[in-house]
Amino acid sequence: MSDVLDQWQYFVSPVYSIKKPDFLDVARKVSKQALKAHGAINPIYPMAHGNLYDSTDLEPLFGYVLNTAWNLLSEQGYQMEGMSTHLTEAWVQEHHITNFLPWNTTATATATL
Numbered sequence: 001m002s003d004v005l006d007q008w009q010y011f012v013s014p015v016y017s018i019k020k021p022d023f024l025d026v027a028r029k030v031s032k033q034a035l036k037a038h039g040a041i042n043p044i045y046p047m048a049h050g051n052l053y054d055s056t057d058l059e060p061l062f063g064y065v066l067n068t069a070w071n072l073l074s075e076q077g078y079q080m081e082g083m084s085t086h087l088t089e090a091w092v093q094e095h096h097i098t099n100f101l102p103w104n105t106t107a108t109a110t111a112t113l
Contacts, residue, residue, distance in 0.1 A: 016072065023061040030055045031092040046096035053090045062087050
């Protein structure tokens with residue numbers, strides 16, 4: 001018997017990240033407008049959400065995301081010639097709660113978000 005731990009990577013998942021602050025001001029403005037349109041917050045499930053899909057102000061951001069997705073898929077070896085990426089939804093959520101557990105829980109540990 002060996003004490004050497006072998007590592008196998010069958011389901012490797014790359015995670016990509018980029019900072020694009022030039023989109024941030026417009027995204028914040030549109031998100032605040034969508035959340036304001038939501039109306040009153042439900043006290044039982046205190047979460048607000050808004051639709052961003054139809055926002056023409058976010059078209060440059062959406063275009064950037066779609067082009068980046070196409071490029072990543074192409075770089076990963078997918079045959080993307082003649083194909084296109086499509087946006088199916090865009091939304092914002094705002095949660096008005098301080099932890100992820102319901103108030104009446106018997107759990108012995110909590111994590112604050």
